[in-house]
Amino acid sequence: MQITKEEFKKELEQKLDSQFAVDVEHASLGELYSALSNVLRDGYAPNWRETRIKEAHEGKKQVYYFSIEFLPGTLLRSNLLNLGWMDTVKSALKDLGLNLDDIAAKEPDMALGNGGLGRLAAAFMDSLASTGYVGNGNGIRYKYGLFKQKFVNGYQVELPNDWLQKHNHWEVMRDNKSVLVHFGGQVNLVQKDNWMTPEYNGGYSIKAVPYDIPVVGYHTGIVNTMRLWDAEIPESEEINYPTIDDRRKVEDLTSILYPDDSSYSGRLLRLKQEYFFVSAGLQSILRYYTKDLKQNDMHNLPKYVAVHINDTHPAMAVAELMRLLVDEYHIDWDEAWKITVQVMSYTNHTIMAEAMEKWDINMMTQLLPRIMQIITEIDRRYVISLTGKVAESVINDTRIVNNGNVQMAHLAIIGSHSVNGVAPLHTHLLETEVLKEFYELYPERFNNKTNGITLRRWLQIANPKLSKLLDQTVGRDWRTDSAKMLLLQDSYKNAKVLKQINEIKLENKEKLAKFIKKTTGITVDPTAIFDVQIKRLHAYKRQTLKLLHIIKLYHDLKNGIDHPKRVVIFGAKAAPSYTYAKDVIKVINEVANVINNDASIHGKLKVIFLENYDVTLAEKIIPAADVSEQISTTTKEASGTSNMKLMANGALTVATMDGANVDIAKAVGQDNIFIFGLNKDQVYDYYNKHDYKPRDMYNSDQVMKETVDALIDGSFSKAANEGRVLYDSFLQENEEFLVLADFESYLQAQKKIEENWHDQRSWAQKALVNIAHSEEFNADNTVARYAKDIWGLKKLN
Ligand code: CR1
Structure with missing residues (x-):
């Protein structure tokens, strides 16, 4: 259902009146949000009903x-966009002296994940x-x-x-x-x-x-x-x-x-x-x-x-x-x-072993007696079906009930016709390492479905300016047919488009800088490199490696070695019971405090850890990012999706060849991404041979030693205990996340980023290639592949 500006205004006034007995002029933002969402509900309600009728009918x-x-x-802005009301409502609100963003900010973020x-x-x-x-x-x-x-x-x-x-x-x-x-x-x-x-x-x-x-x-x-x-x-x-x-x-x-x-x-x-x-x-x-x-x-x-x-x-x-x-x-x-x-x-x-769910048989029997009987029967038949056909060890490794536990992944695999991973490398690791025996039993069940993102939210809603530039350069069709985004590459040498890409980025950074000022009190320079790492806090995602890079930059600046101005921005929650992750937060915050207050470095480096990272905050950070940090230990990140959102907004990625970074590298080409670090075979070599000796690396690399030592030498005294925890973890023999092993090559990648930053035109070109190719990670295409290969769905007429 479409709506005109005048109709919308009338509806809004009516809702405000019936719900709150106020007029537009006197309504609070909360009341406006409530009334606006109600107008929207009226807008999509007929479609909701009709969709159900059609479903049953077809x-x-x-x-x-x-x-x-x-x-x-x-959901407010996303519903407005999807219903086709966004422009009308924005402009109607403007007529009324209101701003959609202010009203939308009243909606609580639905963080059920x-x-x-x-x-x-x-x-x-x-x-x-x-x-x-x-x-x-x-x-x-x-x-x-x-x-x-x-x-x-x-x-x-x-x-x-x-x-x-x-x-x-x-x-x-x-x-x-x-x-x-x-x-x-x-x-x-x-x-x-x-x-x-x-x-x-x-x-x-x-x-x-x-x-x-x-x-x-x-x-x-x-x-x-x-x-x-x-x-x-x-x-x-x-x-x-x-x-x-x-x-x-x-x-x-x-x-x-x-x-x-x-x-x-x-x-x-x-x-x-x-x-x-x-x-x-x-x-x-x-x-x-x-x-x-x-x-x-x-x-x-x-x-x-x-x-x-x-x-x-x-x-x-x-x-x-x-x-x-x-x-x-x-x-x-x-x-x-x-x-x-x-x-x-x-x-x-x-593939993280601690996330493989298993449930104790006794607990299951007490809480769900009939389900436990059924699982036992599924397991019994599974064992019988394989006995004599495959090695006993395979049966024992893959059966559902073993060692007093119900193995949930086994139940899911045995009971499904399709098992998929979320990026080619991840699926490959499932087939060859983690679920190898299942893959040999049921090769036809395994398939890959690389993750995707909704460009509607991460471009159209979060970055309206860049979206408009796309409209102007490739035509509006990219909004429904993302393959059209590839046409942006025709503007690779178009000085005007390149300039616009840089201008839009700067405007988005100015907006984020204001937000940073408001929420943290810290002033950041929007012309600096905005270097962003946003994701859950986890050892394998290696916010720690970023931390070491920050310390290295700080030491350089103090020693008179110059670097381009940089603002490092983190957003990350740690699981409440995950003490190591919480220690990392504390250390980053204290390192940030020291650096942000050290006048001797003339504001050349700022470290901002924004509180409460969620979808709403992501929408503010992502359009303003220059650099996207995707630096997990190779093999550990199944796919990652912030990597896709950031590239769509023109950030350049610094990445290990992990998860979907591999696919991003393939899509944009080696010249438009900064790859570093151990590859999968090198990582597995360390794991299989048990010969990773970080202490030797540390002792033989003066820069590494000075950087890591800063965690315990009193430089960041307010995080002395937590700094010690990190220090010990890095130096532990066979440390699982191989932080120091990637340190040197990470510094090299960062050096390359700095060199590239000096040439803003070529930076914009790289951004342009990233924006264009982000369409390969459009979730619309991902679900189409699920729909066709796994679910067997047909579109509604
Ligand atoms: C993975 O860690 C992936 C998402 C979505 C996460 C991440 O790499 O992008 O899933 N896995 O597929 C997870 O949360 C409990 O497992």
């Missing part, structure tokens, strides 16, 4: 993306709707999102992120679509009507209530649904929870998102969360299949439904679908298994 296959994390950020994995899930939602596919999200409506990060004396402090406090304006609660999820008790199998039927004794049910969030497609008229589940006490069981405390215990199931994307804490609650949203999701899918689509043959389920297991957290979907098919719909085990494997597909997002 009966096309749908994908359900099961993910324990979704990280959409804010930790990092790349959750952000990817949200990007896929947007891309599915924007390319015409029916794709549904299935997740958890956490009451508290990822913690709010503050720095106190340089330390990270975590505060609750009560994002729902001010109401989520997009969600619609659909109480009538609630389902019950059962936990605990005992299960006996009894013969009933010729069927082994489970008889449940004891235990309890929790009511899963869906909150639907619309996913508005970009100019497609399609509005898909992201369904997030909340936990309530079923009316019939209220009597069992007489006190507020009792109630809270149940409702706590969906209270918190686990703030850790690499290891697991609060295990029992986490397991409950996993089963809760998986069971609720599958029950509602089958209800839709039977009631709305009026299908009664479960054998046809794979023609209508694809369920995607995003990392192992929803892997129980395999067992839960078996339970539903066998127990509730009386499908033969073998038939049910065929259906299940055809329906399920799985993405692995990391």
Whole structure:
């Protein structure tokens, strides 16, 4: 539905009046946000309803993306853009003396995810709707999102992120679509009507209530649904929870998102969360299949439904679908298994061993007795099917139940027809190292699907100026057909375009500089190199290597060795229980303090660690970046996606040949990226031979020694203890992240960056090539590949 400026103004006034009894002039920004989002809701509501009717009518296959994390950020501007209202509304607001950005800033950031994995899930939602596919999200409506990060004396402090406090304006609660999820008790199998039927004794049910969030497609008229589940006490069981405390215990199931994307804490609650949203999701899918689509043959389920297991957290979907098919719909085990494997597909997002989920059998038996029985049976049949055919060791390594644990990745792989990694190198490592034995058993299941980003959010919304330049140079079509962005290369020698690229970058940097001033009090020079590392704080991502480079630059400047002006900008949250990562934050903050206050270096180097990195902050930083730091230990970063967002905004990447950096290097060519560091074979050589001796390197390299010693020689005395922790970690024999091994070559890469910086025209040319080729990482194309190769979807008419 389109809207004129005048219609919009009238609608806005009406909403302000009916909701708050104020007029535009007297409305607060919060009230304006609320009214504006309501006008938008009216705008897309008909499309949302029609999409559902069409879905049921056309009966096309749908994908359900099961993910324990979704990280959409804010939705106001994205809904405006996708609905085609952005320009009209911006200009109408301007007429009224208002600014869209100020109003949009009132929306809480929907941070129901930790990092790349959750952000990817949200990007896929947007891309599915924007390319015409029916794709549904299935997740958890956490009451508290990822913690709010503050720095106190340089330390990270975590505060609750009560994002729902001010109401989520997009969600619609659909109480009538609630389902019950059962936990605990005992299960006996009894013969009933010729069927082994489970008889449940004891235990309890929790009511899963869906909150639907619309996913508005970009100019497609399609509005898909992201369904997030909340936990309530079923009316019939209220009597069992007489006190507020009792109630809270149940409702706590969906209270918190686990703030850790690499290891697991609060295990029992986490397991409950996993089963809760998986069971609720599958029950509602089958209800839709039977009631709305009026299908009664479960054998046809794979023609209508694809369920995607995003990392192992929803892997129980395999067992839960078996339970539903066998127990509730009386499908033969073998038939049910065929259906299940055809329906399920799985993405692995990391090779980090600590993220490989396993659940204790006893815990699982107590909490989910029927699921444990089913998993045991799947495992038993798996072992039988391979006995005598492959080595016993292979069976033991790959079976689902072993060493007292249920291996969730094994369940996901065995129960899915497709297993994919998220960049070619990552998929290759899955096939040859991490999941080698599975690859040999099921080579046809493995495939690669390189990650992508939504250019709508990261260019159109976050960088309107660069978007306009693209409009002027390649035409507006790039907004729907990103391949057109490649035409930008025709302007490689166009002095005017190159100048504009630099001007736009400078304007974005000025804006960020203002934000930095406002939030940290520190003045930064927008003409300096803005050198950006934004991602979760983790040893493998090596914010530590950046830190060593900063110290080296500082020493140089103090010793009269000149460098171009540079502002290093970090954004990163550390998992609350990850002490090493928190130590890194403290050290960076104290190093920053010393450097930022040292008048002797004349402001040539500034180090800014911005608090509370989230999608909203990313939208401010990314358009202003000159340099993108992608410096993980080769083999450790499955893909990375900030690398893609930064290149799309014209930042030049300094990178190891890890994750999707490899593909970025291929796309832009060696001249337009700064590659350094050990390659995968060298890394594995160290790991296999156990002969990495950083202390020898340190002793024989004076620059390295001076740089590392600064951590313990009193230079940064406020982080003496944490500095010692880092120092010791770097020098430890066979240190896993090979920080010092890459130090020298990282310095070389940085030197090259400085040399290139002096030639602003050629810098702009490199930026231009990066912007043009970022289209290869358009999530719209990524989902098209999933849709075709894995899910078998057809577009809605
Ligand atoms: C990976 O670390 C990747 C995203 C999305 C992360 C990152 O390299 O870009 O997934 N994995 O695929 C993760 O969070 C728990 O695993």
